[in-house]
Amino acid sequence: MYVLHHVPDWASMVVNMTLAELGQSYRLHRVDHEAGALTQAPHLALHPFGKIPVLETPDGPIFETGAILLWLADRHGKMAPPPESADRGAFLSWLFFLSNTLHPAAMDLLHPERPAGPAHARAVAEIAHTRLTTQLGVLEAVIVTGQPAWASEATIFSYYLSMLLRWIEVFPAYDDLAIGSAQFPALHAIARAMETRPAALRAARTEGVSGAFFSNPKG
Structure with missing residues (x-):
C-alpha cells in the first residue's frame, strides 16, 4: 500500500487524485504543517527539503510532484503515453512545462513575498501574473491546434494542469491578480472534465473541496 503524505489542497491533491484514478x-x-511537522525529523527523513507531497512506495519515498506522477503512470501503465508511443516526447515536454515553468510561476502569484521579501511582493505577483497569462495562452493554442489525446483524457498532465488552474484563481496573494480559466476555453474544458470524474470526486472529499472545484472554484 502506498502512503501519501499530504496537506489538503496543496500539491498532494494531484497525487491523491492520480492514485484514485489508478x-x-x-x-x-x-x-x-501548522505545528511545524514539515521541519521535523520524521518528515525530513522522507523529504530533505521539508515539502509536500511525499509518496512512500515499496521502492522507498519519492518527492517532487512531477516525479511522483510520472513514476506512478509508468509503474501502472496508465495516465500517460507509454515510452514507445510517438506522443511520449510531446507529453513529457508539456508535463515538465507544468512542473518546471507553470507551477513555480503559480507559487510566485500565491506567495510573492518569498522570492524578494514583503516590500517587493506586489511587483513579483504582477510579473507572475503576466508570465502565467502568456504561458497559458501558448498552451491553449497548442491544445486547440494539435488536440493531443493526452490533454483530453484523464492523464497526469490533465490533473496537474487542473490543480494549477484552481490555485491561480482561488489563492493569489492579490485578488485583482486572480486568473480565471474561463479565459482559456480549451484549458477550461480540461478542468471541467477532470472535476467530474468519479475518482476525482472521491479524492475531492478528502481534500475538502466540492462543486466545480477546478473550473469554477470560487463558485
Whole structure:
C-alpha cells in the first residue's frame, strides 16, 4: 500500500487524485504543517527539503510532484503515453512545462513575498501574473491546434494542469491578480472534465473541496 503524505489542497491533491484514478490502494497521512511537522525529523527523513507531497512506495519515498506522477503512470501503465508511443516526447515536454515553468510561476502569484521579501511582493505577483497569462495562452493554442489525446483524457498532465488552474484563481496573494480559466476555453474544458470524474470526486472529499472545484472554484 502506498502512503501519501499530504496537506489538503496543496500539491498532494494531484497525487491523491492520480492514485484514485489508478485504482490503487493507498493511505493518506495528513501532515500538520501548522505545528511545524514539515521541519521535523520524521518528515525530513522522507523529504530533505521539508515539502509536500511525499509518496512512500515499496521502492522507498519519492518527492517532487512531477516525479511522483510520472513514476506512478509508468509503474501502472496508465495516465500517460507509454515510452514507445510517438506522443511520449510531446507529453513529457508539456508535463515538465507544468512542473518546471507553470507551477513555480503559480507559487510566485500565491506567495510573492518569498522570492524578494514583503516590500517587493506586489511587483513579483504582477510579473507572475503576466508570465502565467502568456504561458497559458501558448498552451491553449497548442491544445486547440494539435488536440493531443493526452490533454483530453484523464492523464497526469490533465490533473496537474487542473490543480494549477484552481490555485491561480482561488489563492493569489492579490485578488485583482486572480486568473480565471474561463479565459482559456480549451484549458477550461480540461478542468471541467477532470472535476467530474468519479475518482476525482472521491479524492475531492478528502481534500475538502466540492462543486466545480477546478473550473469554477470560487463558485
